[in-house]
Amino acid sequence: MKLEQAKQEFIDAWGTFGSHWGINRTMAQIHALLLVSDEPISTDEVMEKLGVSRGNANMNLRALIDWNLIERKLKKGERMEYFSAEKDIWKVAVRIIRERRKKEIDPMRQTIKSLMDIDDKNEKKDEYKQFINMLKDIDEFANAADKITDKLVLSDKGWFFISLMKMMS
Amino acid sequence: MKLEQAKQEFIDAWGTFGSHWGINRTMAQIHALLLVSDEPISTDEVMEKLGVSRGNANMNLRALIDWNLIERKLKKGERMEYFSAEKDIWKVAVRIIRERRKKEIDPMRQTIKSLMDIDDKNEKKDEYKQFINMLKDIDEFANAADKITDKLVLSDKGWFFISLMKMMS
């Protein structure tokens, strides 16, 4: 396989994975394109290389900036905006995990918490206990997931792998 | 809040979370309904309580069985099938994580691996090296994720939490 071909396949594959991660196909493809590009890239180049519309390119570039996965780069003497991706995969992963936690774990914990406020003296004890215990277990698990991602988000790569080793031993 | 109301909200909330986890709304709602039900439930009851069609109920019950989150229960003397959910939240989480790994991590690792087979002597060394290094980093991270979920899947709850504490210390 040739390098350029491999890069193209990487872009396609990253797009497909993205959709399994709550990231839409185009957003993930733009991200991949920037990951494999040495030089910063303009909106027009994104449109051309991926065959998407200006609106689509713009919206997803903006979303990638919100996720802190890419940043604007200005070239002196030019008005057009260019974009480049964070290349450190550890940082990339951490940032994706952080965004996913926002969407997946945080709202769940909040809802579970509010549901535990049951004030119903007439209910049968067993049914009540069982339900509350389930909510507690869910919260306990979510809490553990939170702690792990916190550790991940706050630590640097080397540190995390050491911790992982410790855990595995 | 009354218990029944809380259960209903739990079902709705679980449905919403599900969609952030690659589980469709109805599948997650059926799962939640079974989680909060003491007695096994039939397809007809699912249809009635959630207001969904027979086809939908059937397909998602089947999917939940595939995920090993619910199981068929036969009542003696009856032909109709009933279903009940695994109630241990630890097991539930482990099974969901296992399925998600199948969809999210495994295919990625396979693709990344195949892309590393670049055979192109004419390419500039730097560009080539940079791309291969990125693929390696992705694979390294995916490998760590794999190891963690393996540990999770194979361990029991108490064990995992002890390991977690060790890691956090």
Add this chain to the structure above:
DNA sequence: ACTTTCTTTCATTATATTTTGAAAATTCAG
């Protein structure tokens, strides 16, 4: 202030996913 260049917005269109429901298949009893 005018013009050009580039960016952003958003109503419309297109695509992808989920749901429906009736028909087909299966299962079991007599």
Add this chain to the structure above:
DNA sequence: CTGAATTTTCAAAATATAATGAAAGAAAGT
């Protein structure tokens, strides 16, 4: 084997999500 009960399938309809592109908005030079 026949018929009733139940489950499964799947083409068509409904819904949800993403993409388009033209128009509006901003920014910068003249």
